[in-house]
Amino acid sequence: MPTKMRSIASNVSVLIFTTILLFAVFVLATGLTMNNHIIEARDNLELEMQDQALVESLYNDSQTVVSDLRAYLAFGRADFLTQFLAMRQTFDAKLNDISDRFQSRDYGEKFSNEWNAILKAWASYRQSSETVIELKKSGSMEEIENMSKTTTTSNVNDMNRNFQTIMSSQNESVQRWLDDNRKRTDMLILLPILVVTGAAIAGGLLVVYLRRKVIGPIVQADAAVNRIADGEYVQVALSHRNDELGRLERGINFMSGELRQRHVALKESNKELIDQRDLLEAQNEEISAQQVEQQEMLLKLTDRERELELITTYQEKLTGHVEIKAFLNHSVKALLQALHQDAAVLIAENPETSAFDVIYSYGYPQGALPSSYKELFGPSMRVLHEKQAIYRKRQLNADERGIHGGYDTALDQYYPLLDEYSHVIGMLLITSYGASEVDDTLHRLTKGLVRQFALAFLAQTTNEERRKQAYLLEELNEELSQERDSLQQQRDLVRRIIESIHEGMVMCDGGGRILFSNERMNEMFGFDRFSGSNVRDFCRHLEAGAPDKSQLGEFAEAVLNGTLEQVQERFTLALEDGREEHFELYVNSITDPIENTRSFLFVFRDRTNEEMADEMKNEFISIVSHELRTPLASVLGFMEILLNRDIPKEKQKKYMETIYKEASRLSNLINDFLDLQRMESGKQAYQHIPVNMSAVVRDVSEQWQGKQDHRIDTAIEPEVFVTADIDRMTQVMHNLLSNAVKYSPTADRIAVRVAKDRDYAVIEVQDFGLGIPEDAKEKLFNKFYRVDNSDRRQIGGTGLGLAIVKEIIESHHGTLTFESELGVGSTFRIRMKTYRATGMGGKVVIVEDDENLSKLIAVAFEKLNVSTVQLRSAEDAVLSLRETTGPAPLICIVDIQLDGKKLGWDFIAELLQHPVYRNTPVIVSTVLEPPKHFHETDTGKYLRKPFTIDRLLELAASLMEPAQSNPTVVFPVQDREAIATKLEEKGIHVTDLKIKRDIIEVEVKKHD
Template identity: 75%
Template sequence: MAFRIRKSIAANVSFLIFATMLLFAVLVTAVGWTMNSHIEEARDNLELVLQDQAFVESLHSDSQTVVSDLRAYLAFGREDFLKEFLDIRQTFDAKLTDVSGHFRSRSYGEPFNGEWEAIRKAWDSYLQSSETMIALRKSGNLEQIETMSRTVTTSKVTEMSRNFQTILDAQNESVKRGLEDNRRRTGKLSLLPVWLIAVTALASGLLIVYLRRRVISPILRADAAVNRIAAGDYALMELSGRSDELGRLERGINFMSDELRQRHVALAETNKELIDQRDLLEAQNEEISAQQIEQQEMLIKLTDRERELELITMYQEKLTGHVEMNAFLEHSIRALLQALNQDAVVLIAQNPETALYDVVYAYGYPPGVLPSTYTDLYGPGRRALQEKQPLYRVRMLRDDERGIHNGYDKALDQYYPLLDEYSQVIGLLLITAYGTDETNDTLHRLTNGLVRQFGLAYLAQRTNEERRKQSYLLEELYEELSQERDSLEQQRDLVRRIIESIHEGMVMCDGQGRILFSNERMNDMFAFDRFSGSNVRDFGRHLQSVSTDTRQLDAFAEAVLDGSLDQLEERFSIVQEDGRETHFEIYVNSIVDAIENTRSFLFVFRDRTSEERADEMKNEFISIVSHELRTPLASVLGFMEILLHRDIPKPKQQKYMETIYKEANRLSNLINDFLDLQRMESGKQAYQMIPFDVSALVREVAEQWQGKQDHRIELRIEPGIHMTGDVDRMTQVMHNLLSNAIKYSPEADRVAVHIARSGDEAVIEVQDFGLGIPDEAKDKLFTKFYRVDNSDRRQIGGTGLGLSIVKEIVESHQGSLTFESELGVGSIFRIRVGMYRATGLGDKVVIIEDDENLSKLIAVAFEKLNVSAVQLRSAEDALLSLNKTTGHGPLICIVDVQLDGPKTGWDFIAELLRHPQYRNTPVIVSTVLEPPKHYYETETGKYLRKPFTIDRLLELAVSLMELPQSTPTVVFPTQDEAAITSQLEEKGIRVADWKVKQDIIEVEVRKHD
């Protein structure tokens, strides 16, 4: 395509650009319209399918609602459910007809005629059955309703749901196909922008070719000519004969070049005259400047000398008056740099201990340039030390030494050896000047003198520093010695206290038997005065005052000292004046002093009386257990042998079997006593503490013993006495006491049991009229395995564990067990335990939870709401507290299902629902279990699965506590904001604000409504 320039360049370029943009706009519009048409077509098809799918889902939901309302009516018999069913049934029937007709009449998709026919048949059959079931519900025939539900209605409902699901599945497939078709169309349409870009690129290329040939190339030739003119050349352009702007520009450049050549000739002549005048003026000016420079140099020298003298004076002042080395180096070296106008310095001295060269002080160098220690010095540093003369070296700078602006390239390093008064080297001072490589003799002479002064001052300061360090070292050494002395004294006192506090008696003697040391325990054990004798051989004679025979001990001590005894252990007994026998064990440790080559002996006396008594108790226990176990086992084995090997008449067989059962039961009880005692002594006995009626428990246990061994149980029980404890363990206590009362009153015919209140305590008394307890046995009565040993009791079986177990159980319930007994008259065993006090639940949040941590957490959360909370661990406790509550009831009950005790949280909830006054109390069931099959949430009862957040619990609790007392007149089955708004407006209530929560919708109404 070729264009001929007829107008100006600007007009032609504008026309071409406009034509190109117009072509681009037309193409974009066409492509956009095409793509939009295809996308709208696919979207419309997809919206129709989704709309049909919504119709089916709504119809399916309505069918479930109808079924739910009918089932609710059949289950509860409430007329509001029946009315709701009849209303929705008509609506659903009409909607079913409309939706199925819509699917048959539509021109797209599948009509699903078979499925809609199946749904209609199932619905008609369900309607017929529902009429029958409603009639049966009104007549109360629930069994026939259940039969019809299993055989007819359930299958119809299932068939409707299955066909609805078939239609929905097909609709989902249609949606997927529509989306896939839309993706294919979009993929094809995506090629249209590519063609658009290609056409646009072609038009742009043609435009660029035109501009380069007709516009840019002439401009470049004009630019080259202008640049030649600017460089001083007089260039003329070849005229193209164009009449546009570029032609005028060519002619203008040629005219400008001619004018510049003519003016240049005129200026050259004028400039020659001016140069001659300037030379004359410059000669005069140079003469004046030389005089001024000479005067300024003289002034600068005088000023520098004055400043130099001031800096030297200040530097000399900095060399004295410092106590510490660091302060001396800090002030003197910086003053030295300032006096010499240098940039950096480092002081290096040889460490006499390590023979290494330490960097004593450095200033002005970048971090990390200098190490802290040099193994040896090389180059100029080593040469300066060896020659004892200063050296100067110029070096290139590292990158980190070039300054902030990287303006330095070189540095002058000046190595000055430091000498003492004997010309011995004491260190090396390296001074660096950045940005210079020139040496100045005057500056070097000044530097040499100042460095010599610094070396002498540094030597003096180092001498003072060494003396000061020696002084500090002496002070530290003295302090360490003092601490060591105090530590030794403390260790001595500690060892003495340890020796005096141990339970063994200790006597230390030398090789000749002379007593060197004995502790206080020896005096406590044997009334042994550590200063009473000077030789360990006298110890045996000393014990003769408290012992019947000490010859064995004397022989042992003599054998230890003679070294003729291999086994340095011995046991002996001492009979005290009151007849008590104590048992001891003595062993000897030989202590050898390797430095002085001497031997000493440490005699250790250990009291093993308790071990002997434990052995005696163990033997007694084994004897009792073997006797008590063998007796019933012998009876069991004997009668079993008779039953196995002989023909016994049935009456005797029955009698023998009863005897075997009795003895086996006795053996089982004996083993249980042993196990209970072992658990109690090891602290592993677990108690399930719940409130219970102790009066009823005592009465029940007493009735079981009524008539045993011809004994009559006389009861005097005050009813309604409660305590907190383990029901099984307290039952065991009563059985043991009644068993002992009957067992130890063989000649009597009655046992009395009393229970009454005494202040805040419950008092239980078990009285027998039998043998009584001797005075000498009363102190040991509750001792394990203890039995009164006399002729009246030898025929009475037992292990001596019963009362020990009873005492352990009672004391574990914070109670007390005492007794009164008179020999030949009888005994009274008395138990005192604290009575249970019920907690008032009025106007409180009741937390029934056996997890103490969770219960406290919930209580603290409600305290933030300024609400009092009461924590209970068992349903029994909660029921007793509920029965004791009067006036206002609980605000809300948070109940765990699994609790301590036999009763569960459901028992408490059932009792609360039966309560005539508090049955409407809100309840939150808090548990880890799934809801029971027939549990349904109500307005005042909610189910909360663990784990849950405290915020969720508080939100639910507050909503329940704020429920109105009267029954609401508007019920909303779903959280549909539009439906709720319309129904409220029908009642004359206008909505001002919404708060949608998990279970409820809070509606704020306008003030006047």
């Protein structure tokens, strides 16, 4: 049975529904995905900020503990000691609680080094504090001072440095989550735009599809029908569609052809009638007697003509059909009309089930015939075996009697359907209701027409099979095309994977003929000239350039012959510039189980970097061993002398000074190792503040003045500021001056210059010593690298100083360059962007080192259309205040503990001493308790963290409001009854009381 094609309406409905469904699924999935990401980022952000607040609280408590102990040591008051002991116990408990909390999360691994350092430093400080207290009680201040230099101060610095490292990492984590949340939110805003755009595109595509596939063909068919109605004979171009429009095109063409043929036939018939009329008129008198006979003959001719027209129509219905259903529907009905029969059924054997299927029926009551017969019997069976027509008269059942029940009998005519070789292909049963016998003429005519029908049915069936085969071939071709594309994609993917591998790869057959090589082989060995040759020749070529006399040619030969089990070989190649490259060769055997062939994959791996790493590791071990052993030997030697001999006090002091010096040297060496490791791993925390490099360079130069008989000549411009970590920049200058002094043993001076070059600060350190050889310049900043020649053998060092300098300068987004001439000297030059102060005039100034809180406050004020300035340090705020001109800042929100050495109080003091801006409102924002000497004023308020942004905005708005002509009296105590009573006693009548967070505003009568 032919497949039923879907209608245009069904196709359009499916298209619209599919488009809407896919679009809705896409929008819903996108929205849910983005919403889940935003929720996850928000939860992680809240968790990170909670942990950050805990660490900051713990850090502040440590500062309070240290301050209390120092206050006790300074003043000796018992209340300070009591406060210290209580605070120390509180700090112990909080430290243990936070440690347990962090261990339950990934902070135990994330900050394990810093946290362990804090615990260790605190334990040491706690133990030292007991000793210090006892010493204070006994009045041994010198011993306390010695312990401060050696133990307590270093413990406090270690705790502060590690706290700063953890808080810096937490700030970066919080910033990442904030940035991720902001990006997700911005993407979510774009979702409605994408929805509208997608809907517009889908609607446009649907309109284009309808205009092209439906409306256009209908307009074309309508024009053709109108032309046919006007008398033209039009042939519409067929689109070979299987829906209603395709059938309409074929119907229009068929109708036009039929009208043309009928018009020609009518013209011919009209011509014959005219001739006959003329003849009849000429013979009118002769045939008047035969008029009745002629009329009868005319009637017979008319009936014959009608029959011929029906037969012609029937024959036309036998051709021109694409689908077999249309063929049967038209041809069977035309056959019944031509034979004046009432019903027909077509039955053919199904080769798959061996049953006899009813292919088509017409004229029988609904349900009278089954869809298939398992077997045939009686006349049906005989007609298939005998291949002759059989007639049977039968009585009608109730359904076949017609509306009025006018028929009692029916004549069934069984005709076999034969092909051109007289093979039976089916059976056609024709029924005539009310007939009792078959006319011979009608029988002959029926046999001829049935014979034509059989041949047409066979041709149509063959075409149907061919059409189905064509569809199957088309589907098979599509599958083959998809499979070919898939194989092509897989081949391209494998090729890309092979080309992305860092190892060189060569495949050859069992005889060694090269079949394939990747681009890496050409980059490593210039392999293009060996493409298509034998792998043995290539290995022999490599063997010729190997200084270690490797036998690559014999190795390849043995692998190809199968006599070598080892499939790994290392070799070295000597380059023209004297360098050596190290490689490792692997060989894998690949067997094709289908063709039973064998091939080999040669893999060349570059080991040069590994060899260099091993060489650097050995050099590192050698340098570290030497540099560590030298001070350790001195320390152990002098300690052994002090322990085992009686030494005078003068020598004991001298030996102890030597031990201290060597221990300091050892400590500095270890610190250099740790600093470089932190810098390279990105864990070094920097406190970027405005730094006066003129003062830093001048101070360091004074410290090196006269060292090893060197004079430091300085040319320093005043007030050259950069944004940097002052401790790290001090370390940079010490390292550069140390190198300059060490590598100019025969010179007597060092030149140091600081100058401005437009927007850059330029710092130069020039020595007049040994200089740097050309072959050492490119390695100068490598770790542990030291120039090796006779002039430098007696100069100590680890080769870490310049590497640390370069890491620090690049972390500050600066550049470090040098110029050197052998035997003349070297000049090292640092370029960094100069610091630019930010104007504060007419803006809200936020002095806060917590970037998240600073940004949160800035966003809140910007929503009020107020400009803000965000500063991280008191140094930055002081410089910006000095550079500000014009209107005063609207308000200053100042934290106390900031990056850098200055506190928020330093900025506030600078602001209060300013001749123009000293009345600027200030809100002190901090986690610390207010000092005893602090009192709030009309322009100065104290806001302790944590606080809400609404509270901050409310307090800021009250400070920024202009003074009223009748100001409200503000009382610092929230007691409504006491305030009202007190004012009544003074003769002031209260009209309204407004309770706010920490004040009560009282409105009084105007005359009071």
